[in-house]
Amino acid sequence: MKKINHQSPDFTACEAVVAELAPYCAGELDRTETAGVEDHLDICPECRAELQRERHLRAALSGLPLVACPQRVTDNILREIEATEIPDGHTARRFGKNWVAISGWATAAAVAALLVFSGWPQGQDPRTPPQGSEYSAEDIALARRQAAASLRLAAVILNQTERSTVQEVFGQALPTSLTRSIKVLVTPPEGGQG
Amino acid sequence: MNKNDYIHLLESHRDRVYSYALYCLRDPEDAEDLTQEVFLRLWHSGGNGPPDQAEAWLIRVAHNLVIDHVRRRKTRTRHLGQPDGRDLEQVPASLDSWDHPDRHLERQDQRQEILNAMTTLQDETRSIMMMHYFQGLKLQDIAALLGKKTSTVKVQLHRARRALRLVLDTEAFPALVSKRETG
Numbered sequence: 164m165k166k167i168n169h170q171s172p173d174f175t176a177c178e179a180v181v182a183e184l185a186p187y188c189a190g191e192l193d194r195t196e197t198a199g200v201e202d203h204l205d206i207c208p209e210c211r212a213e214l215q216r217e218r219h220l221r222a223a224l225s226g227l228p229l230v231a232c233p234q235r236v237t238d239n240i241l242r243e244i245e246a247t248e249i250p251d252g253h254t255a256r257r258f259g260k261n262w263v264a265i266s267g268w269a270t271a272a273a274v275a276a277l278l279v280f281s282g283w284p285q286g287q288d289p290r291t292p293p294q295g296s297e298y299s300a301e302d303i304a305l306a307r308r309q310a311a312a313s314l315r316l317a318a319v320i321l322n323q324t325e326r327s328t329v330q331e332v333f334g335q336a337l338p339t340s341l342t343r344s345i346k347v348l349v350t351p352p353e354g355g356q357g
Numbered sequence: 358m359n360k361n362d363y364i365h366l367l368e369s370h371r372d373r374v375y376s377y378a379l380y381c382l383r384d385p386e387d388a389e390d391l392t393q394e395v396f397l398r399l400w401h402s403g404g405n406g407p408p409d410q411a412e413a414w415l416i417r418v419a420h421n422l423v424i425d426h427v428r429r430r431k432t433r434t435r436h437l438g439q440p441d442g443r444d445l446e447q448v449p450a451s452l453d454s455w456d457h458p459d460r461h462l463e464r465q466d467q468r469q470e471i472l473n474a475m476t477t478l479q480d481e482t483r484s485i486m487m488m489h490y491f492q493g494l495k496l497q498d499i500a501a502l503l504g505k506k507t508s509t510v511k512v513q514l515h516r517a518r519r520a521l522r523l524v525l526d527t528e529a530f531p532a533l534v535s536k537r538e539t540g
Contacts, residue, residue, distance in 0.1 A: 182508075182515045185489065186496050213518075220518060223471050224490030226464065232375035236389050240367065243393075244360075244400045 180210050184217040381423045395419050417502045420484050427480045474524045482517045
C-alpha cells in the first residue's frame, strides 16, 4: 500500500486508501496499516464517505439470510453416492489410476460370461441353457447370477456414456432385470433446463 | 473420508453453498443443481484432505462452477441479470429475528436492490463479493483460493463498490450513492 500518512489528501493516496477499506472494515489490516488508513480518513472527507459506502454494502451483504437448501438436493446427493459406492464401502475414485482399467475389465468379464453362458449370439434365448451344454442348468443359473452381479457392479462404476453404450449394444441380449438396473443408473439427457 | 464424515460435511455446509449459489445465480433450480454438483465432486474426489480444509475446497469448487454456469448460460443467450425475486422469497435458514417486521422488509428490499445491481458486475467480481461479504472469507484467503494476489482482490472489490454506486437506486441507498449525487 502506498504510504498514506500525510498532511493533505491527494488522489493517489485516496486510491490507495479506498482499496484498503474492505480489509480495514473486516479487521484484516495490521496495526501500522490501520493507523495509516485512519490518519488519512481524519483529513479526507471523500474517503470517509467511501468508508460509509463500504460499511453499508458490507452490512447489506453480510446480513443476507442463509437460505435452507431444499431436502430434495440432499436426497439426490445421497442417492447418487449410494449408487457409486462399491461393496467394500470405498468410493469409486479410490481406485485411482487403475479406475478405468478395473471398470473396463469388470465390464468385459461380465459381458464375456453372459455371452458364454447364454449362447448369444447364436440366436438362442439367453435365459435358457443351450442344448447339449456340458454345464448343468444349475451351473448356468449360478454363472448368470454372478455375471449379472458383476455387470451390475460395472454399471455402477462406469460413467454415464459407458453405461448408455452397454445398454445400447447389449440391451437386447441382457436379462430384463439387468437392463432395468442399468437404465435406472443412466440419468436423463441434459436439456430439461434451459 | 468415510460416509459419516461426508454426511456431516454435507449437513454442515449445504445451506451455505446453496445460498452462495442462489445469490450468485439468482435461480433456485440452478442453485440446486450447482449445490448437488459441488457435493458430488467432494464425494468423488475422495475428500482425503483435512476436514477443516473442506470448506475452502467447497467454496472454491462452488466459485468455479458459478463462473462456468454463468458462462454457459450466457452462451445460451439466457440473460443472467433478469432478477425474478424468487430467491429471497424462499424460507431462509436463519432470519433477522430481532428485526421489527417493517425493518426486516426494508432490509430485504435493500438487499434485493444490491443483488440486482450486482448482476451488472463481472461474474468473478460478483462471486468474490459474495465470498467476502456473505461467506466472510478474508481477502487473502480468497486470493489464495483463486490463485490471485491479495492486492488484485482488494482492487476488484473497490471497483465493484464504485460500479455499484452507478446503478443503485439513490433513494434506497443514499449512503452508497451520495458521492455520485454530490460529485
